[in-house]
Amino acid sequence: MFYAVANTIIRKVKAAAAPVISFFWNLNTNLWNAESRIWGTYTPPTPPPITSYSFTMTDTYGDGWNGNQLTIQKFNGTSWVACASPELLYNPSDLNAAYAGTSNLTLTNSTGPSSIDIDLETGASYRLIVSAIGGYPDEPAYQVFQIGNPTPVFTFGSGQPSEWSNGTVHYTFTA
Numbered sequence: 001m002f003y004a005v006a007n008t009i010i011r012k013v014k015a016a017a018a019p020v021i022s023f024f025w026n027l028n029t030n031l032w033n034a035e036s037r038i039w040g041t042y043t044p045p046t047p048p049p050i051t052s053y054s055f056t057m058t059d060t061y062g063d064g065w066n067g068n069q070l071t072i073q074k075f076n077g078t079s080w081v082a083c084a085s086p087e088l089l090y091n092p093s094d095l096n097a098a099y100a101g102t103s104n105l106t107l108t109n110s111t112g113p114s115s116i117d118i119d120l121e122t123g124a125s126y127r128l129i130v131s132a133i134g135g136y137p138d139e140p141a142y143q144v145f146q147i148g149n150p151t152p153v154f155t156f157g158s159g160q161p162s163e164w165s166n167g168t169v170h171y172t173f174t175a
Contacts, residue, residue: 048123048124049123050119050120051146051175052117052119052120052147053118053119053147053175054115054145054147055115055116055142055143055144056115056143057112057113057114058111058142059139059141060139060159061136062111063109064106064109065106065107065108066136066139067133068106068130068134068135068164069104070104070105070106070129070170071103071104071131072120072127072128073126073127074120074121074125075125075126080127083120083126104131105128106132123175124174125172125173125174126174126175127170127172128154128170128172129167129170130164131166133164133165137161138159138160141156141157141158142155143155144171153173154173
C-alpha cells in the first residue's frame with residue numbers, strides 16, 4: 001500500500017490498483033475583464049407608479065398629539081397591514097410631523113400645521129387607522145392632500161374624541 005497526496009487530499013490505495021489522485025484547481029487570474037462571452041443582461045423591475053400625498057397635522061392646544069397616532073395601512077389582497085419603509089418614501093417638511101421610517105403619523109410639540117409628504121403606490125388601497133390613544137383625543141386634526149391639488153381629499157377636524165379610539169378607521173382610499 002501507498003498513499004497518494006494531491007492538494008492535501010490523502011487517499012489510501014492498494015499497491016496493485018492504479019493510484020487515485022484528486023486535484024483541486026484554484027484559478028487566479030486578472031484576465032476575466034477580457035471575457036467576451038455575453039451571459040445576458042439584467043433589467044431591474046420597473047417600480048410601480050406612485051401618487052404623492054401630503055398629511056398636514058394640527059393640534060388645537062399647541063402641545064402636539066400627546067401620544068395619539070395614526071397608522072397608514074395597505075391592503076395586500078387578503079388583509080390590512082401597516083406600511084413599512086422603504087414602501088413609504090417620506091419627504092418631511094417638518095420634523096414634528098411623523099416618526100420617520102415607520103407608518104405612524106403623529107404631531108409632536110407643536111400647534112402645527114406640520115406636514116409630511118408620502119409616496120404611495122398608485123392603484124393600491126390604503127387606510128388611516130387610529131393605532132395609539134394618547135391624552136386629549138379632542139385636540140388632533142389633520143388633512144390629506146394629493147400633492148398638486150390644493151383641495152383636501154380628506155379632513156378630520158378636532159373635537160371628535162369618540163372618533164379617536166384604537167382601531168377606528170378614519171379614511172380608506174385608493175392612491
